[in-house]
Amino acid sequence: MSSASTTDQVVHPPAPPLAPIAERAAAPSTLPAVTAGDLTWRPATSADAPALLTLRNDIAEADQEPYRETLDEIEELFTAPWRDVAADTLVGADADGALRAYAMVDTNPGDARTVRVFLAGGVHPTHRARGIGREVLAWQVARARQVLAASGKELPARLALYGEDSDPPAKVRLYARFGFAPRRFYADLRRDLAAPVPEVPLDGSLRLVPWSPELDEATRLAHNDAFRDHWGSEPRTAEAWTHGRSHHAPQWSFLVVDDAPDVDALLAGAETEDLVDEETAAALRAGEPLVVGYQMASRYDEDFPVRGYSFGYTDILGVRRAYRGRRVAVAALAAGMRAFAADGMQYASLDVDTENPSGAHGLYASLGYEKVSGSRMYSIEI
Template sequence: MTTVDSSTGLAPIAERAAAPASLPSITAGSLTWRPAVPDDAPALLALRNTIAETDDEPYRESIEEITELFEAPWRRFDTDSLVGVDGEGRLRAYGTVESMPGDTRTVRAFLFGGVHPQVRGQGIGRELFAWQVARGRQVLAASGKDLPARLAVMAEDDGPASKARLYERAGFTPRRFYSDLRRDLRDLVAAPLPDVTLDGSLRLVPFAPELDDAARLAHNDAFRDHWGSEPQTAEQWTSSRSAFVPAWSFLVLDDAPDVDALLADADTDAETAASLRAGEPLVVGYQMADRFDEDFAVRGYSFGYTALLGTRRAYRGRKAAVAALAAGMRAMAADGMEFACLDVDTANPSGAHGMYAGLGYEFTHGSRMLSIEL
């Protein structure tokens, strides 16, 4: 008999996940399968970039990005990854399952993988994806988090039709759509960036390491009403920083916050409340930027990438994010970048689309998230 939690209306995650007792075997393609290990990083990079080139994806990866995947302590490559190796020792396919330690509203398992174009059409991808889905269900069941749950994959809108069919046949449904945008920075005289004057005690500052965790708290607050977003732990926040450019990243501080009002606000999270009581700086807006040199040739231009942008909910409407973004774009332009790029959820609740359009951003391509909701 299924027991339903009266507060959530959900059965226990162990039941909803319907995790199999054992994982399916992969026999297609005559490959040898084993978990990925750190020494695979160069071969995995070559495989992933070959797949990206074949599928006309608008990005490439660096060895630093692949190495960082193995360095994150919450990733369990020994149980949550497979690589398929041919008789000559070459990596021909890979699949991973990733869950995040900070998930508190929806527990998620993301599935990433691909097959080398030279061995496609043999059923490898179908069997590998079945393994990933089964392992993803096991990961969700083992989380012990009786929350809404999600198995998810990402796909480019113009990606291979075969991949889309694979996902949909496995029960994955498009849930969210994302737009990649760019803004020309080559002539800021003809197309100037806004001069933003912040009101009251708000102050724009360059990113500084001592403000990094305060920026994380601002991000967790800014995105708590965004579909699919979950709080980031300190460990998550500081991982995968090989592409991070501090000189292109800016923060907005409130030098005189109304501490009593914020502490009385039921939406103020426990970590922010502790920070306020300790008198620590309050970041209310932020723009965190990356640089992906490997993508320049693929796209045909150089660019700076806004990886994270947001404003605390209590400070929306005060132009904190616009000020941080404009400062970042000026810094990118000063370093010779031809464009500023970012991507945005098409259903973003903060009105970001209008802000980006007003700043001169234009659509370049789209992607989507497909999921099974549990």
């Protein structure tokens, strides 16, 4: 037993104030040249989408990644209104015009707690071991630092990239060489839909409904509230929330609404965000519908042959903090599983942060989800 009194408190010194983001980002005035591999380098354009799709899928096959992409997904990379494609992308073409490497950096316009820049890139398997990957990543890091510096957001900052647990060792070593450390780990789970799906009654004025466009903004607000206490999560703006839905499956997506919320009780915690955030408070005062939980799903047919089975995919599952403990997530998830099964899918699939603070990993295990593979986020914290 400690000799300290149980009333003693450990006083931690306050964290030192952050230096200005323009200083912390250490952004270079010019970007490093990419010259390796005898390739011609230029920014990507929307006309590159088919070639970029081929390149990315060739890389995914070589690295045994458990997914493939579609042209619609690639075209979405060029249509996000907040992206500066000319400044934030790079492609390398060989003498025949075929793309052999690419680089992209991207940021989230809604970041309010940590300003982040995400890096994505790769080299075709036929052009590896030529120094291309090293130069491409150097360009990405430099450009990402410029984006951070230009953000003007005086917040903690992060450069981040994602990889599979099965990534080639050379790729992992390259990340480490540039200072990226594995920071977060994710589990790819699946659940056999041949097993019975539980019926989950909801209490009080809670009601399960199909997703609809009319409730989509209320769902965005629910998402931003649900993930306020999740590491690495940031608010989604309306434009970011609706962008990139080429695989969205509305017939597989379900919401839980509260038809008679205790508005006064919810608003009582608005100032401290104990129960609702400011956007939700405004919606409640305006009499807007209150979505309290959601299961948003997508269909990735191109992944079925890669994985060897068909599946419905839960992109995001969340519950407002004021409604946790009322089986809202289970009801929405079970509705999605029944919809998957009704359309002939063999499995329900999703990814979960292994350190999710809401206990989601335990929830999925209790419903029969099992790990299939894993991925991780590497980052440089600034």
